[in-house]
Structure formats: C-alpha cells, structure tokens
Amino acid sequence: MFHYFYKSQIILTVALLTGCLTANAEVDVDAAKSIAKQNNCFRCHGVDKDKEGPAWNKISAKFKADPKAQEKLLHHLSSGEVAKFPDGHEEPHAILKSEDAKQTQNLVDWILSL
Numbered sequence: 001m002f003h004y005f006y007k008s009q010i011i012l013t014v015a016l017l018t019g020c021l022t023a024n025a026e027v028d029v030d031a032a033k034s035i036a037k038q039n040n041c042f043r044c045h046g047v048d049k050d051k052e053g054p055a056w057n058k059i060s061a062k063f064k065a066d067p068k069a070q071e072k073l074l075h076h077l078s079s080g081e082v083a084k085f086p087d088g089h090e091e092p093h094a095i096l097k098s099e100d101a102k103q104t105q106n107l108v109d110w111i112l113s114l
C-alpha cells in the first residue's frame with residue numbers, strides 16, 4: 001500500500017514538471033513581439049514600462065493567481081471591452097487582428113509569462 005502511494009507521487013511530480021516545461025517551451029517570443037508590433041500594442045504598452053496602458057509585466061502579475069487568466073485576456077483582446085485610461089476617459093480597447101488563433105494564444109501566453 002505504502003509502495004503504491006509513493007510510486008503515484010513520483011508519477012504525479014514528473015507529470016507536473018513536464019507540464020510546466022512544455023508550457024514554457026511553447027511561447028514563441030519573437031512571434032508574440034511581431035504580432036504586437038503589427039497591431040501597435042506597444043504604442044500604449046511596454047513590457048516593463050507603463051505608457052497609456054499598464055506595463056505587461058504588471059498585467060502578468062495581476063493575473064498570476066487567476067485560473068481564468070487566459071480566457072479573460074483572450075476575451076479582452078477580441079471583444080473591444082471598455083478600457084479605462086490614466087486620464088480617466090474610457091474607450092473600447094483595441095481588438096487584436098490575427099489570422100491565426102494560435103498566434104493570438106501565443107501572445108497571451110507571452111504576456112502572462114512576463
């Protein structure tokens with residue numbers, strides 16, 4: 001009995017580690033930056049610098065503990081939901097134009113990895 005429990009712990013640990021490693025390896029940083037550039041995201045966001053929009057590493061920190069982070073950011077980038085600007089005005093947020101859902105996902109993964 002003890003033996004069986006111990007073994008399943010090892011298998012679980014290995015599975016979790018592999019999961020983490022693959023998740024990281026999947027982000028294509030160059031592709032993410034390139035699609036962000038094409039969409040003028042950097043006009044309002046820096047990787048670690050606030051512009052009109054918050055720095056992306058702050059956004060990543062804000063969503064770190066949120067299991068729905070991916071879903072929320074995908075919604076944010078496709079719906080034109082209201083964005084609040086530092087001067088207090090509100091306008092629909094830019095919608096990401098991408099021909100490939102994988103590229104959109106990759107950008108979200110990159111932002112959340114910052």
Ligand code: HEC
Pocket residue numbers: 036039040041042043044045052053054059072073076077082083084085086093094095096097107111
């Ligand atoms: C005209 C300026 C502007 C542009 C262009 C812009 N953003 Fe934003 N973005 C903002 C502002 C302002 C906020 C803060 C919204 C809020 O807190 O209500 C924001 C918030 C965000 C958030 C966080 C959303 C959240 O729920 O906290 C993400 C992610 C984001 N932007 C990604 C992008 C990406 C990717 C692009 C390029 C397609 C982009 N932004 C283009 C101004 C901009």
